[in-house]
Amino acid sequence: MFDNLQEKLEGAFKVLKGQGSITEINVAETMKEIRKALLDADVNYKTAKAFTDEVKQKALGQNVLTAISPGQLLTKIMNDELTLLMGGSVDELELKQNPTIILIAGLNGAGKTTFTGKLANYLKTQKNKKPLLVAGDVYRPAAIDQLEVLAGQVGAEVYTNRESKDPVAIALEGIVHAKQNGNNVVIVDTAGRLTLDEALMDEIAEVKKATNPHEILFVVDAMTGQDAVNTAKAFNDRLDFTGVVLTKLDGDTRGGAALSIKSVVNKPIKFVGTGEKMDALDVFHPDRMASRILG
Ligand code: GDP
Numbered sequence: 001m002f003d004n005l006q007e008k009l010e011g012a013f014k015v016l017k018g019q020g021s022i023t024e025i026n027v028a029e030t031m032k033e034i035r036k037a038l039l040d041a042d043v044n045y046k047t048a049k050a051f052t053d054e055v056k057q058k059a060l061g062q063n064v065l066t067a068i069s070p071g072q073l074l075t076k077i078m079n080d081e082l083t084l085l086m087g088g089s090v091d092e093l094e095l096k097q098n099p100t101i102i103l104i105a106g107l108n109g110a111g112k113t114t115f116t117g118k119l120a121n122y123l124k125t126q127k128n129k130k131p132l133l134v135a136g137d138v139y140r141p142a143a144i145d146q147l148e149v150l151a152g153q154v155g156a157e158v159y160t161n162r163e164s165k166d167p168v169a170i171a172l173e174g175i176v177h178a179k180q181n182g183n184n185v186v187i188v189d190t191a192g193r194l195t196l197d198e199a200l201m202d203e204i205a206e207v208k209k210a211t212n213p214h215e216i217l218f219v220v221d222a223m224t225g226q227d228a229v230n231t232a233k234a235f236n237d238r239l240d241f242t243g244v245v246l247t248k249l250d251g252d253t254r255g256g257a258a259l260s261i262k263s264v265v266n267k268p269i270k271f272v273g274t275g276e277k278m279d280a281l282d283v284f285h286p287d288r289m290a291s292r293i294l295g
Pocket of ligand 1: 106107108109110111112113114115192247248249250251272273274275276280
């Protein structure tokens with residue numbers, strides 16, 4: 001994960017290693033390398049600039065406390081700032097309501113349905129919940145089949161209505177079913193599209209209005225870099241979602257999406273997908289991710 005970024009940052013740090021102190025000149029040079037490494041990892045330009053400006057200011061500001069070497073000082077500042085950039089601390093799911101309603105949104109292929117299954121598994125095994133999955137993709141019967149298969153794998157219940165073409169009605173029926181059946185979390189999977197379009201946004205906005213969800217999780221493929229950030233922005237402008245799920249972090253992703261999304265959209269990453277299996281889901285810890293990036 002993020003191997004290339006890690007290597008480039010290591011290269012940037014070399015400028016300061018072996019230097020006796022931090023100066024305007026060697027910090028400026030290091031920041032230039034760090035910014036290059038971030039842009040190369042597909043981090044949004046403004047984010048990369050603001051980030052390096054902040055690190056530079058901190059490095060020069062803390063220079064008086066020269067108890068540690070410039071390299072160590074920079075590592076510490078980078079670690080703190082990367083953690084902040086990715087949201088600072090863990091943002092837990094809001095699960096207090098009974099039933100808690102969670103709406104899942106995103107483009108086709110992002111990993112929405114897979115995540116829906118993983119989330120049900122997480123809620124069952126880690127949070128002691130009894131989730132109900134609602135199949136809200138009325139366009140692709142295969143998506144309903146897929147959800148049923150995944151639910152079967154994790155031992156969760158599913159609500160489907162294959163006769164209906166109305167996602168709002170299906171979601172509402174699902175919630176009624178959950179209340180009758182004692183399900184304390186309802187996860188509504190919605191239809192995606194291959195690309196962003198108004199009809200998709202309208203449909204999800206309607207489901208949101210009717211169901212009043214406690215969480216709206218936007219699922220996006222980390223491999224798509226800046227596109228992931230742009231799509232997130234478009235969905236958030238319309239839906240005001242509560243959190244992001246970054247999928248496929250196990251792939252050869254450069255890291256740009258993980259590093260830029262919080263600062264561009266101002267919504268936390270709540271989960272990351274790290275594989276196709278139902279247990280390949282991690283709660284997102286900004287500090288752990290920062291440590292991983294710094295190696
Ligand atoms: P949807 O169209 O958004 O519902 O996407 P799917 O859930 O069908 O996922 C699309 C493809 O991505 C499937 O082949 C999934 O197995 C795969 N996938 C989903 N999440 C992950 C992940 O975290 N890692 C990897 N490697 N593959 C994933």
